[in-house]
Amino acid sequence: MFGLSKTDTRFLLIVICLTLATPILLQPFPEGSGLAQFNAGYPDLMQRFAIFGIFAIGFNILFGLTGYLSFGHAAFLGVGSYSVVWMYKLLDYNVLWGLPLAIVVSGVFALLIGIVSLRRTGIYFSILTLAFAQMMFVISYSDLLGRFVGTSITNGETGLQVYTSDPQVLLGATEPNVPHLFGIVMRENFWQPNIGGWEFTFNNGYYFCAVIAILAFYLSLRIFRSPFGMMLRAIKTNQTRLNYTGLNTRPYTMAAFVISGMYAGLAGGLLAAMDPLAGAERMQWTASGEVVLMTILGGAGTLMGPVLGAGFIKYFENIFSKINDNVLHGWFAWMPDGLEDFIVTILHPFVGKGWHLTLGILFMLVVIFLPGGLVEGGSRIMHFIKRDRKAKGRDPEHHPEHIAYVAEKEEF
Amino acid sequence: MDAILLQVLNGLDKGSAYALIALGLTLIFGTLGVVNFAHGALFMIGAFCAVTLSRILSFSFEVLDETQKDFLGNPLKVKTPYVESWFGPEVGASIIDWAVPLAILFSIPIMVAFGFIMERGLIKHFYKRPHADQILVTFGLAIVLQEVIKYFYGANPIPTPAPDAFKGSFDFGLLIGFAENAIIYPYWRMIYFVFSLLVIGGVFAFLQFTTFGMVVRAGMADRETVGLLGINIDRRFTIMFGVAAAVAGLAGVMYTPINSPNYHMGMDFLVLSFVVVVVGGMGSLPGAVLAGFMLGILESFASMNQIKSIIPGIDQIIIYLIAIIILLTRPRGLMGRKGVMEE
């Protein structure tokens, strides 16, 4: 089905079901219980899961398959957001105009940046993309383009937003003045049941993002299984051989770069579709670093890894930022006082505003000990459990780099 | 003429910082083949060494001075730094005043030790891993270091002034025969420039005139051969990592009076320093220094009003533009050796 093998179809169906059921799955704890703070089933967070999932899926097509480590992908995210907000300003709040434009514009930017950056590989490529992204950040932050053409393009540090003075030529009298798709308002919930203490929120915006995320995932699945995807993996392992096999690597890497740039643009567009703002800080290189973290943490080169990584980081960012000393004291109240205070003091730097510290440490640990990310961790655990039954398997110590692909063959 | 000279001088302080960071990056890349994304963090840690020392020196004890009253009529609490009570008020006060220059001595052992630990504890295990992994792990380390600093020192910039003697400006133009008030230049920036020249000169002399440096240079050119000669190149490279860390740290220490240090200053400088390294030519030490000063000066020229009125905002992107032009026309950089990282 859908041009996929049986196992892939089953895999896709599972992903679809999980995505659609997210508002339920992420609310495992009843409202009012002590654990309710670990729920993640509210619209804002779920939207971010889907959007950054798309961003990471796209980044993975470049980094996971070809091994080209771009440190400037956030630039495309920003371009996507600006495109969508501009369409709000010029036409109306229907997200349908902006999103295709976001994809096209970010694709054009990716092509231009790719033409220069892809002349080099390895570190040079990373540094070049970093330089380009940083340049674009500076240009947007200071609205340099705007100063050139005489009218504001990015609206500098304030960020681009819609004003009542904007033309909005398509805006009808009855049309909502928040982002919507043909009248379906993104920020509204279409169903908010409370079933036996459990509260679920079914949000228009989330389902809009979810459907697009599923499409994006399906597309990446097709690319993974295609000859094109195979060529990209071949680029990662041996470019010399590929050249001497009659294949021109440049258009392949270029295609991968543009595709992943378009994914990033789409993700950026969706950010603006959920919240009609676009700011330059979205393009900063720390934001580029974040998508690298997501991909690596989940497992670069695997299908599900980047999505898991994106979800993991966004979830814990949210949870950790909410934990403060009071919450910690609540958790460890059962301990003797001295010990309780001691533990809280130890944990204090890592929670709340210290989330980035935790993330940095976690990231280092993953790069050092688990280069294949969470997916590799999962498959190692599976291997460990299965070891009794299958006495002789592959030796993960000697071929750790293949595990990532094994996971993908075993359809995760 | 004097306007041009003024712009050159204005570019020197940033150029010096670029050159020093790029020099360390190149030392590490040339000797160990590792791209160190945490190098900016070393610069920042250097700056915070200065902050720490000035705090240590101003550790105070409080005494109630019965002779003075505060506005509530209670006896006034008088804070006296320990150094003032040990060395007498005048010497003590000038020790505190000279915290930043003193931090040079304070920071060197710290930075070298830091470099050793970093290389032995972390980087060593990544020599055989792909470049992407090296970038990633040092990037992770950079995040951790910057967050640790943020935790202890807060998110706001911490003003760390230069000694009183070097505050303010002097008439540099008068010294070299220009009209009065033509070129007014702050003392500390001049000191920073001279200091960076000394550090750069020291590193080059060390590499050029010592046996140790000779081995390291040979190792940079051809690691395997030198290894075959039975020389323990690894230990020397570890020491070079310490030296590179110290250079970055010193650059940070002395930069504090120019810009108050904050936890993300390292990252800000790192991106530009990478560009500097690429422009200068990956693996070329003179290239890194030359490109550092060159880009610093060009940046200062681009921020002249005459130029900004033609191309607005050019000062903020000129470095990137130059990097892109150089990479398109001369991929190995200004002084890069042919074949080094050219793929």
Next chain:
Amino acid sequence: MSILEVKNVNKRFGGLQALGDVNLSVQEHSVHAIIGPNGAGKSTLLNVLVGKLIPDTGSVMFDGQSVLGRKPHEINQMGISRVFQTPEIFGDLTVKENVLIPCFAKRDGAFRMHAFETVANEKAINEQAEAMLEDVNMLDKLDMPAESLSRGDKRRLEIAMCLSQQPRLLLLDEPTAGMARADTNNTIDLLKEIHEKRDITIAIIEHDMHVVFSLAQRITVLAQGTPLVEDTPDNIKGHPKVREAYLGEAH
């Protein structure tokens, strides 16, 4: 008929004359060996043939077309495949994928945006790849990561990859370097079989005289960047100039 014509090729590296007036003609369907002491210019010549180096003067014609100035992948698409001294394979990919890639390259050319096709659905190409792997006796290793193969198997895989493109000229760069005797003999047998079964010309650069004399029909001896003699193996064996080049310069 000659398939490869090298005429008056010169290449200098700074002060070093790497190739001086090299003339070489490889006959179609033959096995032609190029031998010579270290530094004789064998590798330089090979790199000129595959497009990695451009000579200062001279011409290289393959099947009536010039190869000079073309990129390696273009030259490969003309029908020249190269086997490297240390096997260049796609280590992270499976054995089968390693062979699939040249099959696709043969069918689709240097680039095709086949992102919506599925590798598994390409029946003809899969069969072709499996048949090729059967020819080199590796059918039992289809799904193994190529990196985990033994050195000899990697070499066989690389040859299979080159053959999948149905090249007209197969260039081998010291294919048995660093191999054990048994592996060397296996490789010789494999190459013999390939040459008999397929419509192919083989040019081989080799150090090992055992390999050269078991395979080659013609031998060119290079010394100091210039061809010394070109003749049949039997004549080369007793040629005084060759002995001089090898024995005289080896010391």
